[in-house]
Amino acid sequence: MKTILIVEDEEILREISKDYFLSEGYRVLEAADGKTALALFQDHEVDLIVLDIMLPELDGWSVCRRIRKTSDVPIIMLTARVDEDDTLLGFELGADDYVTKPYSPPVLLARAKRLLESRSKSSKPAQPKDSLIIDDIKVHFPSRTVTINGARVNFTHTEFEILTYLMENQGIVITREQLITKIWGYAYVGDDRTVNTHIRNLRTKLGDKAAMIVTIVRTGYKFEAQA
Structure with missing residues:
Protein backbone atom coordinates (compact mmCIF):
# COMPACT_ATOMS: atom_id res chain seq x y z
CA MET A 1 0.00 0.00 0.00
CA LYS A 2 1.44 3.35 -1.07
CA THR A 3 1.52 6.15 1.50
CA ILE A 4 0.61 9.72 0.56
CA LEU A 5 1.48 12.66 2.81
CA ILE A 6 -0.97 15.54 2.29
CA VAL A 7 0.29 18.86 3.65
CA GLU A 8 -2.51 21.43 3.54
CA ASP A 9 -3.61 23.90 6.21
CA GLU A 10 -7.16 24.25 4.86
CA GLU A 11 -8.98 21.37 6.54
CA ILE A 12 -11.78 21.08 3.97
CA LEU A 13 -9.38 20.82 1.05
CA ARG A 14 -7.21 18.37 2.96
CA GLU A 15 -10.16 16.13 3.79
CA ILE A 16 -11.48 16.16 0.21
CA SER A 17 -8.09 15.18 -1.18
CA LYS A 18 -7.69 12.57 1.53
CA ASP A 19 -11.04 10.95 0.64
CA TYR A 20 -10.04 10.65 -3.03
CA PHE A 21 -6.75 8.95 -2.21
CA LEU A 22 -8.36 6.65 0.35
CA SER A 23 -10.99 5.61 -2.20
CA GLU A 24 -8.17 4.43 -4.47
CA GLY A 25 -6.59 2.30 -1.76
CA TYR A 26 -3.79 4.60 -0.65
CA ARG A 27 -2.75 5.14 2.95
CA VAL A 28 -2.90 8.84 3.85
CA LEU A 29 -0.97 10.91 6.39
CA GLU A 30 -2.07 14.48 7.08
CA ALA A 31 -0.30 17.64 8.18
CA ALA A 32 -1.67 21.17 8.61
CA ASP A 33 1.73 22.88 8.88
CA GLY A 34 5.28 22.49 7.68
CA LYS A 35 6.86 21.34 10.94
CA THR A 36 4.32 18.54 11.38
CA ALA A 37 4.91 17.49 7.79
CA LEU A 38 8.65 17.11 8.34
CA ALA A 39 8.07 15.12 11.53
CA LEU A 40 5.68 12.74 9.75
CA PHE A 41 8.09 12.34 6.86
CA GLN A 42 10.90 11.40 9.23
CA ASP A 43 8.76 8.89 11.15
CA HIS A 44 7.04 7.15 8.22
CA GLU A 45 7.91 5.68 4.85
CA VAL A 46 6.24 8.09 2.41
CA ASP A 47 5.82 7.36 -1.31
CA LEU A 48 4.54 10.77 -2.46
CA ILE A 49 3.94 14.21 -0.94
CA VAL A 50 1.18 16.67 -1.84
CA LEU A 51 2.58 19.93 -0.51
CA ASP A 52 0.85 23.30 -0.21
CA ILE A 53 3.10 26.35 -0.45
CA MET A 54 1.38 28.71 1.98
CA LEU A 55 1.63 26.94 5.35
CA PRO A 56 1.92 28.04 8.98
CA GLU A 57 5.10 27.33 10.99
CA LEU A 58 7.15 26.47 7.90
CA ASP A 59 6.19 27.19 4.30
CA GLY A 60 6.14 24.68 1.47
CA TRP A 61 9.32 26.03 -0.11
CA SER A 62 11.26 25.34 3.10
CA VAL A 63 9.71 21.89 3.54
CA CYS A 64 10.59 20.92 -0.03
CA ARG A 65 14.13 22.22 0.36
CA ARG A 66 14.74 20.22 3.56
CA ILE A 67 13.26 17.01 2.18
CA ARG A 68 15.38 17.24 -0.95
CA LYS A 69 18.54 17.18 1.14
CA THR A 70 17.91 13.53 1.95
CA SER A 71 15.20 12.16 -0.36
CA ASP A 72 13.99 12.07 -3.97
CA VAL A 73 10.41 11.23 -2.97
CA PRO A 74 7.96 12.61 -5.60
CA ILE A 75 6.53 15.99 -4.55
CA ILE A 76 3.46 17.71 -6.03
CA MET A 77 3.20 21.32 -4.92
CA LEU A 78 -0.13 23.11 -4.49
CA THR A 79 -0.22 26.83 -5.13
CA ALA A 80 -2.88 29.52 -5.19
CA ARG A 81 -0.45 31.81 -7.00
CA VAL A 82 -0.54 32.24 -10.75
CA ASP A 83 2.93 33.74 -11.10
CA GLU A 84 5.01 31.50 -13.36
CA ASP A 85 8.12 32.38 -11.39
CA ASP A 86 6.63 30.79 -8.28
CA THR A 87 6.09 27.58 -10.20
CA LEU A 88 9.63 27.62 -11.54
CA LEU A 89 10.98 28.20 -8.04
CA GLY A 90 9.21 25.03 -6.93
CA PHE A 91 10.88 23.05 -9.71
CA GLU A 92 14.25 24.56 -8.86
CA LEU A 93 13.83 23.43 -5.26
CA GLY A 94 13.07 19.91 -6.43
CA ALA A 95 9.31 19.63 -6.91
CA ASP A 96 8.22 17.09 -9.53
CA ASP A 97 4.89 18.65 -10.43
CA TYR A 98 2.50 21.40 -9.37
CA VAL A 99 -1.25 21.94 -9.27
CA THR A 100 -2.81 25.39 -9.17
CA LYS A 101 -5.71 26.12 -6.81
CA PRO A 102 -8.60 25.79 -7.18
CA TYR A 103 -7.94 22.32 -8.50
CA SER A 104 -9.91 19.21 -9.34
CA PRO A 105 -9.20 16.36 -6.87
CA PRO A 106 -9.46 13.76 -9.68
CA VAL A 107 -6.75 15.66 -11.59
CA LEU A 108 -4.54 15.74 -8.50
CA LEU A 109 -5.10 12.00 -8.04
CA ALA A 110 -4.27 11.32 -11.70
CA ARG A 111 -1.00 13.24 -11.50
CA ALA A 112 -0.05 11.46 -8.30
CA LYS A 113 -0.76 8.08 -9.91
CA ARG A 114 1.37 9.03 -12.90
CA LEU A 115 4.35 9.90 -10.72
CA LEU A 116 4.01 6.73 -8.67
CA GLU A 117 3.64 4.54 -11.75
CA SER A 118 6.62 6.21 -13.40
CA ARG A 119 8.73 5.58 -10.32
CA SER A 120 7.61 1.96 -10.10
CA LYS A 121 8.41 1.25 -13.74
CA SER A 122 11.80 2.95 -13.62
CA SER A 123 12.81 0.89 -10.59
CA LYS A 124 12.22 -2.28 -12.64
CA PRO A 125 13.89 -1.65 -15.99
CA ALA A 126 12.89 -3.91 -18.85
CA GLN A 127 16.48 -4.18 -20.00
CA PRO A 128 18.50 -7.17 -18.71
CA LYS A 129 21.24 -4.96 -17.32
CA ASP A 130 20.57 -2.93 -14.20
Missing part, protein backbone atom coordinates in the same frame (compact mmCIF):
# COMPACT_ATOMS: atom_id res chain seq x y z
CA SER A 131 22.97 -0.12 -14.96
CA LEU A 132 23.80 2.35 -17.70
CA ILE A 133 27.24 3.90 -18.12
CA ILE A 134 28.23 6.69 -20.48
CA ASP A 135 31.70 8.14 -20.00
CA ASP A 136 31.98 8.63 -16.22
CA ILE A 137 28.24 8.85 -15.58
CA LYS A 138 26.87 5.63 -14.11
CA VAL A 139 23.18 5.01 -13.44
CA HIS A 140 22.13 2.11 -11.21
CA PHE A 141 18.42 1.53 -11.81
CA PRO A 142 17.46 -0.73 -8.88
CA SER A 143 18.76 1.81 -6.34
CA ARG A 144 18.01 4.83 -8.53
CA THR A 145 21.48 6.22 -7.90
CA VAL A 146 23.81 8.17 -10.15
CA THR A 147 27.54 8.53 -9.77
CA ILE A 148 29.63 11.03 -11.70
CA ASN A 149 33.40 10.61 -11.75
CA GLY A 150 32.94 8.08 -8.96
CA ALA A 151 30.99 10.42 -6.65
CA ARG A 152 27.30 9.98 -5.94
CA VAL A 153 25.07 12.89 -7.01
CA ASN A 154 21.50 13.23 -5.75
CA PHE A 155 18.76 13.86 -8.31
CA THR A 156 15.05 14.41 -7.78
CA HIS A 157 12.61 11.84 -9.15
CA THR A 158 11.88 13.97 -12.24
CA GLU A 159 15.54 14.85 -12.82
CA PHE A 160 16.44 11.16 -12.67
CA GLU A 161 13.70 10.31 -15.18
CA ILE A 162 14.80 13.02 -17.63
CA LEU A 163 18.49 12.15 -17.34
CA THR A 164 18.00 8.41 -17.88
CA TYR A 165 15.56 9.01 -20.76
CA LEU A 166 18.13 11.18 -22.53
CA MET A 167 20.97 8.76 -21.80
CA GLU A 168 18.99 5.75 -23.04
CA ASN A 169 18.42 7.66 -26.30
CA GLN A 170 22.01 8.86 -26.66
CA GLY A 171 22.58 10.69 -29.94
CA ILE A 172 18.84 11.03 -30.66
CA VAL A 173 17.10 14.40 -30.55
CA ILE A 174 14.30 14.33 -27.96
CA THR A 175 11.70 17.05 -28.41
CA ARG A 176 10.23 18.94 -25.46
CA GLU A 177 6.86 17.38 -26.32
CA GLN A 178 8.38 13.90 -26.06
CA LEU A 179 9.90 14.75 -22.71
CA ILE A 180 6.59 16.07 -21.38
CA THR A 181 4.69 13.00 -22.57
CA LYS A 182 7.30 10.60 -21.20
CA ILE A 183 7.82 12.28 -17.82
CA TRP A 184 4.46 13.84 -16.99
CA GLY A 185 2.14 11.85 -19.24
CA TYR A 186 -0.67 14.39 -19.57
CA ALA A 187 -1.53 17.51 -21.56
CA TYR A 188 0.79 20.31 -20.49
CA VAL A 189 -0.49 23.84 -20.01
CA GLY A 190 2.19 26.51 -20.02
CA ASP A 191 5.41 27.33 -21.85
CA ASP A 192 8.71 25.52 -22.23
CA ARG A 193 10.27 27.20 -19.20
CA THR A 194 9.30 24.30 -16.97
CA VAL A 195 11.29 21.80 -19.06
CA ASN A 196 14.12 24.32 -19.39
CA THR A 197 14.30 24.68 -15.61
CA HIS A 198 14.66 20.92 -15.08
CA ILE A 199 17.37 20.77 -17.74
CA ARG A 200 19.19 23.67 -16.10
CA ASN A 201 19.07 21.87 -12.75
CA LEU A 202 20.41 18.72 -14.40
CA ARG A 203 23.32 20.55 -15.98
CA THR A 204 24.24 22.16 -12.68
CA LYS A 205 24.39 18.77 -10.96
CA LEU A 206 26.27 17.17 -13.86
CA GLY A 207 29.13 19.63 -13.33
CA ASP A 208 31.87 19.12 -15.92
CA LYS A 209 29.57 16.69 -17.74
CA ALA A 210 26.88 19.35 -18.29
CA ALA A 211 27.85 19.81 -21.95
CA MET A 212 26.68 16.27 -22.64
CA ILE A 213 23.11 17.58 -22.67
CA VAL A 214 23.00 19.50 -25.93
CA THR A 215 20.25 22.00 -26.69
CA ILE A 216 18.74 21.68 -30.16
CA VAL A 217 17.34 25.15 -30.86
CA ARG A 218 13.53 25.32 -31.18
CA THR A 219 13.32 21.52 -30.88
CA GLY A 220 14.58 19.89 -27.70
CA TYR A 221 17.68 18.16 -26.39
CA LYS A 222 20.20 15.44 -27.21
CA PHE A 223 22.59 13.50 -24.98
CA GLU A 224 26.06 13.18 -26.48
CA ALA A 225 29.14 11.49 -25.06
CA GLN A 226 32.16 13.73 -24.71
CA ALA A 227 34.86 13.36 -27.32
